[in-house]
Amino acid sequence: MSNDDLLQPTIATDGRVRPKPWRIQSQFYVCFFGGPIPGTLIAFLNAKRLHLGAGARRNIVLAGLAATVAFALLVYFAPLGERPGRTVRTWAHLTGALLWWLALSRIQRPADLMRNAAGDAEYASLWGPGLASSLLLGAIQNLGVWALTRL
């Protein structure tokens, strides 16, 4: 009875206590202002902080990839207009926001709610990492996608 699968340990032991996670709501701003790639990176790192398993992390990466492809397709096929930089950013905002709404928030929410219900409601600040990733990685992402479509 006590040797069955259900009573085997499944929480990874890497011998260290993880830092506090970031708020899911705050990650929206990274997804919106940065776009799909910075948003995916932050969600991926947060999945580790939430102790999420390999399956959830894989889903985050897959969703991020899908959103990035959608972003590239929009930049490639939709007219760029008179101000191409602004159009590229608009598509990054749109795909990033949808990525958060449809995938990233949903993947992280159950664990986040269970953590809250256990009385653990403290979060780390996303200001530094969020701004850094959305500005730096966001710029690289937008330039990269734009350059890709010029080939």
Place this chain on the structure above:
Amino acid sequence: MSIERAIALLQIQRPQEALTALTGSDPEDWRTWYLRAMAMASLEQWKETERLVRNGLAIAPMEDELLSLLSTCRAEQGDLAGAEAAILDALRIDASNAQHLSQYALLVGRVGQLDKAEALLARASEEDAGDGTVLRARALLEYARGNGKLAELRTRELLSLNPEDPYGHHLTARLAEDRGSLFAARRHAVDAAHLDAEGFGGSARETLVRTHWLLWPLWPVQRFGAVPIWLFGVAMLFLLPRIHRPTAFWFTWIWLGYVIYSWVAPPLVRRLMR
């Protein structure tokens, strides 16, 4: 004698007095350490709790209640793998304990292993379907999964078994708020706070702020989430000028007003309620 007194004091949430009652009690009795640890746990002194639990385990290494408390302690300090090891030790001693099974289920739920949590809770229900801990955990799991309807069913079961369960009222309030029933949310939040002011006073106050009549205009944001409403606004600001300019003009101003109201009103109401 002091043991019984300490148990009674802990039940009415007087941990300091319980500790005083335990000062002269037998250090060779594991219950002395267990009750001291329980008092420290309700004071949220986790390091000290763990020390006391270890003293108890040195006397009675096979006492599963001590192991269960050790698990809580480690989880509170962020060591989830250590918490898992402790609760599994407790389950190795008593594999049919519904409360230990629920505790383990909530722990794996915290790391997103919801299927395993559900299987553990199914087993806990087989052992003791009417246990409050099991019903609370099942309701919470459905809530975390986003199954509002099932979560409501479970909380109703919980409250029909024990109408004075503060957690049941707290969860009912959350579920009511999520589906937009503001009055029900207020009523149950107040009930939860009356039954356990320390545990649910803060969250009840927050519910009363969020459901204050001055914030009723923000109902769609609460009901559907800020992001969908915001996407709707951006889409309208983008589309309307291409369809009908005068409407777009009015929409822009109304939207701007709404956005400012959504920023200004909640802190204002919070100040009003103080």
